[in-house]
Amino acid sequence: MHLQASKSIPGGVPSSWASSRPTPVWVSHGNGAYVWDVDDNRYIDFHAGYGANVVGHANPSVVAAVQKRVTQGTHFAQPTPDSIVVAEELSRRFGLPQWRFCNSGTEATMDAVHLMRVITGRDLIIKVEGSYNGHHDSVAISIFRSAEELGPADKPWRTPGAGIPQAIADCVRIVPFNDIDALSRLLDEHEGQIAGMIFEPILMGAGIIVPQPGYLEAVKKLVHQHGALLAFDEVKTGLVIHQGGATAMYGVVPDIICLAKALGGGLPCGAIGGTNEVMGAITDGRYNQVGTFNGNPLTMAATRAVLTEVLTDDAYARANDVGAYILKNAISTLQKHRQGVHGYQFGFKVSIVFSDEPARNYRDFLEVSTGAMHLNYLMQFNGGVFLAPWGKSESLTLSVAHTCEHGDVFLRNLSQLGKVIEQMSDRTSEVFAAGSFN
Numbered sequence: 001m002h003l004q005a006s007k008s009i010p011g012g013v014p015s016s017w018a019s020s021r022p023t024p025v026w027v028s029h030g031n032g033a034y035v036w037d038v039d040d041n042r043y044i045d046f047h048a049g050y051g052a053n054v055v056g057h058a059n060p061s062v063v064a065a066v067q068k069r070v071t072q073g074t075h076f077a078q079p080t081p082d083s084i085v086v087a088e089e090l091s092r093r094f095g096l097p098q099w100r101f102c103n104s105g106t107e108a109t110m111d112a113v114h115l116m117r118v119i120t121g122r123d124l125i126i127k128v129e130g131s132y133n134g135h136h137d138s139v140a141i142s143i144f145r146s147a148e149e150l151g152p153a154d155k156p157w158r159t160p161g162a163g164i165p166q167a168i169a170d171c172v173r174i175v176p177f178n179d180i181d182a183l184s185r186l187l188d189e190h191e192g193q194i195a196g197m198i199f200e201p202i203l204m205g206a207g208i209i210v211p212q213p214g215y216l217e218a219v220k221k222l223v224h225q226h227g228a229l230l231a232f233d234e235v236k237t238g239l240v241i242h243q244g245g246a247t248a249m250y251g252v253v254p255d256i257i258c259l260a261k262a263l264g265g266g267l268p269c270g271a272i273g274g275t276n277e278v279m280g281a282i283t284d285g286r287y288n289q290v291g292t293f294n295g296n297p298l299t300m301a302a303t304r305a306v307l308t309e310v311l312t313d314d315a316y317a318r319a320n321d322v323g324a325y326i327l328k329n330a331i332s333t334l335q336k337h338r339q340g341v342h343g344y345q346f347g348f349k350v351s352i353v354f355s356d357e358p359a360r361n362y363r364d365f366l367e368v369s370t371g372a373m374h375l376n377y378l379m380q381f382n383g384g385v386f387l388a389p390w391g392k393s394e395s396l397t398l399s400v401a402h403t404c405e406h407g408d409v410f411l412r413n414l415s416q417l418g419k420v421i422e423q424m425s426d427r428t429s430e431v432f433a434a435g436s437f438n
């Protein structure tokens with residue numbers, strides 16, 4: 001199938017992030033915690049479509065909402081009542097009063113950047129090194145690069161992604177995560193020029209890197225002192241790590257929040273929340289936040305079901321139990337096999353990183369063995385567990401259908417992996433490093 005697909009679809013995949021070694025995985029269907037490939041092999045799914053499917057596959061509430069809506073018309077480019085319920089529920093959870101919708105995380109962070117520029121009348125944006133915030137020009141800067149390509153640690157380059165002019169990258173300034181002094185210096189150097197800062201309050205594309213105590217509060221204070229705005233990219237964290245994302249978990253409310261992924265329960269829904277001041281720029285027409293499919297009726301029906309029926313307080317309590325069980329046992333399993341390991345668990349996310357030292361920023365994370373993580377992906381796959389192919393960067397995502405028994409299969413495979421890698425003295429071999437693709 002991969003060979004046939006490759007003739008008409010570049011790389012044989014609809015998105016380059018769906019690629020994996022040795023071959024992309026073609027999925028036939030899913031149910032609850034499971035997915036089946038086109039050869040009818042069943043896997044426990046901890047990939048969850050890059051963290052989007054915390055409701056589980058074919059969740060009955062989402063299926064019912066979509067089935068009902070699909071018979072009533074799926075596109076008008078006019079508002080439907082479900083969107084009010086969704087906006088009100090997001091306000092309640094995240095503490096920002098006004099919400100607009102879009103179709104992806106990229107669109108949400110693009111709107112955030114535009115809004116920050118429109119409101120302040122300034123051009124420069126600050127983003128965090130190594131943080132993935134979508135694939136539009138202003139944020140696809142200094143991501144997935146080696147340390148050499150990122151420049152000196154104390155004066156990081158702004159390295160544009162392929163196809164992005166340096167002139168656009170030059171409207172961006174890069175700071176390391178968890179470094180408040182670097183941010184302060186940058187804001188002083190560019191007094192009156194910075195529109196705002198956009199970043200993930202927990203860095204999710206590098207295992208999981210948590211903010212140090214007081215970091216988020218300090219960022220908010222500093223950015224505001226310099227007349228700039230603060231946007232949290234909660235595309236990956238929002239609704240997954242906690243009912244109200246990192247915003248509610250840490251109690252630091254920014255000016256703008258970007259959501260997507262888990263929000264639509266498997267349908268393409270993004271959202272952007274803002275203070276009355278920020279969203280006033282949309283209301284009075286200074287910024288046209290637009291999109292033919294924004295607030296699409298099918299998406300809104302699914303999202304309403306996700307927020308009001310599926311991702312309840314009980315669902316988070318269960319996810320925390322299952323997640324804590326997996327993390328605790330994964331750490332002891334790898335330690336038994338004399339492997340360095342640390343990890344985190346928040347709600348539906350579990351991150352297990354093959355290193356003793358928790359990373360503070362992206363450059364620390366580059367030191368973590370890619371090979372071990374890729375081998376884990378392959379051994380888990382052969383043992384009936386589907387992880388996100390970009391093994392080093394990604395974490396495990398649970399769904400409401402996952403139980404500790406599903407975790408036990410993951411843990412058994414991890415023990416096998418431990419046995420194999422504890423005997424590997426040389427991890428620099430080409431075969432082992434082949435995983436650096438991820």
Ligand code: PMP
Binds near residue numbers: 104132233235236
């Ligand atoms: N922000 C973050 C933090 C993400 O992880 C992603 C996707 N991995 C995006 C933005 C972009 O979302 P999308 O792929 O829906 O455009």
